[in-house]
Each structure stands twice: as C-alpha cells, then as structure tokens.
Amino acid sequence: MNHSIKVSTGRKVFLCFDYIFLLFIAFICLLPFINLLAISFSSKLPVAAGEVTFWPKGFTTSAYEFIMHNNAFVKALWVSIQRTLLGVTVNLVLIVLTAYPLSKSTADFRLRNVYSWFFVITILFSGGLIPGYMVVRYTHLMDTIWALILPGALPVFSMLVVMNYMRGLPRELEEAAYIDGANHLHTLVNVILPVCLPTLATVTLFSFVGHWNSWFDGMIYMNKVENYPLQSYLQTVVINPDAFFRNTTNASADIMRFVSLVNSRTSNAAQLFLATIPILCVYPFLQKYFTTGLVMGSVKG
C-alpha cells in the first residue's frame, strides 16, 4: 500500500508508535523465556536474592550438568522422545488414511457422510475423565507407552483440516490419475500427498507439539513414576519443587558437588528450558506453512 507519494506527518507518527508498540508486545512475549534462560545459567546466590533479570549472574552451567546426572530427568526425556516419534507417525498415517476417503464427494463414496458423522461426533461429545481411564484399563494399556498413543490415535480436528484441504484441490488431478488406471492407494501416495505438503506440515507440527506437551495422560495412565514422559515428570517438579533437593541426602558425591551452585529454582529453570528446545527446533521450519496449510484447510475454498 505504498502508492501515496507523500506520507502525512500524522501517518508517520502513527507508524512510529505502531512499531514501538508491536516491538514492545514481542518483547513481552519473549521476556519470560529470557528470564528463564538467565536464571538457568546463574548461580544459586544471586538467584535466591532475586537479582537475575535478563542476563545470568555468576555464570555457570552447573544446573545443566546437575540435570544430566539426574536419572529421572534423562529417563523421562527418553520416554517423551519415544512417544513423540511413535505418536506423530501413528497420527499422520491415520489422518491421511481417513482424510482421503472422506474428501471424496458423496457421488464417489456413498457412505462418506455417515463416516464423517461417526468421527465428528467424537468432537461434539466425549466420555470424560473416569470413563476414559476405565477404557484404557480394560484394554490393558496401563503403564505402557500405547496408553499415550492409542486413545488419541486419530486427531479428528487435524483430520478435518487435511480433508478440507484435499477437497479444495482441483478435481482434474485425480481424474487424470484415474484415467491412467491408478488405484486409490496409488493416487493418494503419488498424486494427492505431494500437493498436500503445506497442510501435512501444519498437522505434523500440531501432532508433534501435542505429544511433546501432553502431561495429563502420562500422569493418570502411568502408575510408575519412571514411566512418566518429560512433561508429567516436570509437572511433579513444578508442583512440588523441593522434592528434588530433599533426596540429595543420599545422593552420590557426583551430584553433591553441584549443590553449592544449584538450587531448585536454577535447576527447574534449566529443566524447563531443555524441555522447550525441541519445540524451538521444529517450529521455525514449519511456521511458513501455517497460513496456507491451516487457513485453506479450515475455511473451505
């Protein structure tokens, strides 16, 4: 919109304030993370005195070394990595296998609407906490990684986004493949999926974030704390921050040497920051697909 040649003073003032305001907003969004990072790299005393703001005081990496010696953290990290890789794979396979048939018109797939309602009803109504727990118990998933994967194996909302995206594709694509004698599976893999990249990237991000971030299922479906995924483990640390340091009485000398530099605040900060890193790594690569993938899928073309 840079068509006007002369920009009025009022406009200049407005733009100036607009930039300042937006930068301030962006800063507000980053502030908590910067503070967290600064605390995680500071030593215990300045942190306890509340002196650390945006820059570490008494720089040390001992909080991170301390965590790496903490078996519970490392174990929970491993559970989270497993569940995320497995969970995203299961989610994506089911999303694609379900979205493709449902993207057909009723003329091409007569039961389409029946099946669609079958899935949509699960968005409209859910059984709730205790019944969900009982089903997981009855199917013998307690304390297995599948308890974190199978109940949400098909994210219906993401499936609908992909399905609507597929419906927006030109029909000629499929018709050409059909005339060439391609079967459905062939059409799906070689013709449809390659052009669905933006929407698949978007739902992959959602599925990844969903699995990485979920904590509640881990907490109720895992009886043994050593089976907790990272976020469930962090929940126990966040709610009960000092549990950690009460246990150091019988800890090895290896851990004890950190205790002079680390307290629960710095070690919590380091753990929270480490748990954020995977999100920070995945997010920028997939961000560019948001608009095309999400908006085109949710508001039908």
Place this chain on the structure above:
Amino acid sequence: MHIHKTKGVEHVLKTRWNKDKLIRELPLHIMLIPAIILVLIYSYGSMVGTVIAFQKFVPSKGLFGSPFVGFDNFTNLFSMPNIWPVIRNTVVIAFAKMTAGVVVPVVFALLLNEISTMWAKRGIQTIVYLPNFISWIILAGIFKDILSPNTGIINAILQQIGITPIFFLGDQKWFPFTMVFTDVWKTFGFGSVIYLSALTGIDPSLYESAQIDGAGRWKQMLHITLPGITSIIVLMTVLSMANILNGGFDQIYNMYSASVYATGDILDTFVFRLGIQNSQYAISTAAGLFKSAVSLVFIAVSYKLADKFAGYRIF
C-alpha cells in the same frame, strides 16, 4: 437443483455401474478401518462408560455389575455447597478468555497489517506465535517464578515504580485476572493468523479508489478493512461459544492452590479432584457428563449459527 435434470441418466448409470462402483469404493472403506476401530474403542467406549454417572458405581463390580440409581449422582452433585461457585468461576473465566481471545488478536492483526517492512513483520510474527506451542507445564513453571511476590521479576519491576508487590497466583482477587491475562498472552499471536490472512485477501483496488475519493487511513480502516474481515470475526466469535465451560484445565490446575479455590476452581479441576484424588468416580463422571451435555448444546448452536452467518461447515 440440477439433480432433477440428471436423475434419469444417473439412474441408468447407477444400475449399470453398481458392481464396478462397489469395487472402486472398497479400498476407501478399507482405508478407514484402523481409525474406525480405534475411535470405536477409545472414544465411543468412553461414551458408553458414562453410564456410571447413573450408577452407584463399585469398582470391584465393574461397569456392568453396579446398580443403577437414576439421577441420584446429579442430585448429590448439585446439592454440594461449592458446585455453584465452581460453575460461576468457570463461566466467568471462560467468558473473559473468549472475549479477549477475539478482541486482542483482531487489534493485533490490524496493527501488524499497517507495517510494510516485511522482515520486521515476519520477525514479530515468529516471536508472538511461539508461546502458543509451549506447554502449560513449562509456562506454569515460568509464571510461578516470575510472578512470585518475593523473587519474581514482575514484582521487582512493580516495586521499582512504587507499587507494593502483588501475589498474582495466591490472591483470590487477582487469580482469575492472572489466568485470563496469561492465557491471552499465550494464544493471541497464533489467534491472529486467521485475521492476518483475511486482511491480505482484501482487494487492494478498494484502497486505491478510496484514496482517490479522498478517504484517510482511518476512514479506509472503518469502511474497507473492518468490513473485509467482519465475516471471519463473526465466525470466530460464534465458534468460540463452544468453550463456555472450558476454563482451561492445564493452565489452572498447574497454577492454582487451595487459597484461590473460591475464585479459581473450575469444573474441570473440580471433576479431577473429585474423581482422581477423592475416588468419587460416579459423581465426578456425573459432573463431567453435565459439562459435556451443556457444551454439546453450545457447540451445536454455534455450528448452526456459523453455517447461517458465514457459510461455515465443519465437513
């Protein structure tokens, strides 16, 4: 109604191609099988499980052995002294989040849209979208730290400008406000994505002709920009109605404490404490079912309205 014209042809085609069509459709049915089995077990299975809301549920007797008691669990639930404050808290917090959750992203999108420097725009977007992808566990940990009255950075800043420290998470008056604010902080950026894309879809020639007519920026905003995104604003408002009983379990459960139950305890946290911590399975399920039933009505109405006003269909 073009169906009328082609009915005869379609009929002939139908009988002639029926067998071919079945064979052609068969792979589509097969593709759906895995998802159907899993959804049937875990989603529909737990729907069946809600019958315990009407039972005097004894875990050892199981779902099929426990005696039915009609609506007793619901009567007991609604005679609990704290159920009404809990419902009130839920609606107050949810409604405030819904309202702010539409207004803030719209205003942000409008302000960001005025910026024409692409790298600045993209940079700001990248930063403000980020909190949406961080879990409430991590954010609760961060907020508990920075909002602490003694050591937190926010109160340190407040003290610098002469305000006495506020116990954001422990003070009944401040707790709901803090929940709404932190929720908006987390979600407004990503919430603006849909408005930003609607804004880029507005025909630039409208602005050109408005300029020729001598309309200033403010008038252009009122008469072109806002009408251009009204339908999407209406749509998002209507769809958000479905959240009327969603106070935000992940957020509140990880930040509240017994001292703020009076204003901060919501239906989901109440159901959780009742069910998991106090093992009142039947009453807890009844409360959950109440929530689901009310939400169902709101979702159905909101989808209906969305279809009517914005032509939105879920599938």
